[in-house]
Amino acid sequence: MARQEQVLQLEPPHELKFRGPFTDVVTATLKLGNPTDRNVCFKVKTTAPRRYCVRPNSGIIDAGTSINVSVMLQPFDYDPNEKSKHKFMVQSMLAPYDMTDMEGVWKEAKPEELMDSKLRCAFELPLENDKTHDSESNKNVSSTPIKSELSSLPKSASSSLDDGEVKKIMEECKRLQMEVQRLREENKQIREEDGLRKRKVTSMASSPHSSSSQAMIREEGLSTRVLALCVLFFVIGVIIGKLAL
DSSP: OOOOOOOSEEESSSEEEEESOOSSOEEEEEEEEOOSSSOEEEEEEESOTTTEEEESOEEEEOTTOEEEEEEEEOOOOOOTTSOOOOEEEEEEEEOOTTOOOHHHHHHHOOGGGOEEEEEEEEEEOOOHHHHHHHHHHHHHHHHHHHHHHHHHSOHHHHHTTSHHHHHHHHHHHHHHHHHHHHHHHHHHHHHHHHHHHHHHHHHHHHHHHHHHHHHHHHHHHHHHHHHHHHHHHHHHHHHHHHHHO
C-alpha cells in the first residue's frame, strides 16, 4: 500500500542552505506547519547525525499551528570542490486521539501511516561584497548604541567634557589628595605624642615602686644590724654577770 502524502508544510520545502564561514556553528531554520485539524507527530532525521544538532528533533504539532526547527551545523574545514551529500528527512504521522506515549506510537505505527519529506543540504560561502557589507553593517550596529547613549546623556554630563571643567576637576582632586596627606601626618603626630605620654606615665608609675622597694631593703638591713647589736650586748651582759658571781 502506498504511503500517504506529507500533510506538513515545509519551509524551505526541498533544500536547507548553510552559509559560511564554517569556522563556527551555522544554523538554518526549518519551519513545519500543520494545516490540518489533527495533531501531527514528527521526527527530523539526518544522514550525518554527528555533523548536525537539531532542536527540537521530534514532537507534536497541534492542529493549525507551526513550529521552527533549528538545524545547527557544527564547525568543519570547508572544501568548495566537495559537494554536500548530507540529507534530512522529516517523518510525520497523524497523532492518535488517545495518545499517551509518543515513542510507543512510533514503534506501533504501520508503514502506510507514515509520511516523509526529504531535503538536501547546500553549503555556500559569502561573497567579498557581502563580507564588506556585513562588516559595515556590524560597524553601524555597534556604533548606534554608542551614539544613542551619548545623545541620551544630560547636558550637565556632556558639558563636563569641556577643558575648563576637566582642569577644575583635576585641581579639586589634587587639593583633596593634599588634604588627605595632611590628615595622615596629623594622625601620625598624634600617635607619636600619645606614645610618649604613655611612656612617661609608665615611668612615673614605676618610680615610686622602685624607691619604696629600696627603702624597704634599707630598713631590713638596719633592723638586722640592730638585732645583731642587741644579741651582742646580751651575750656580753651574760658573760659579765657570770664573772661578777
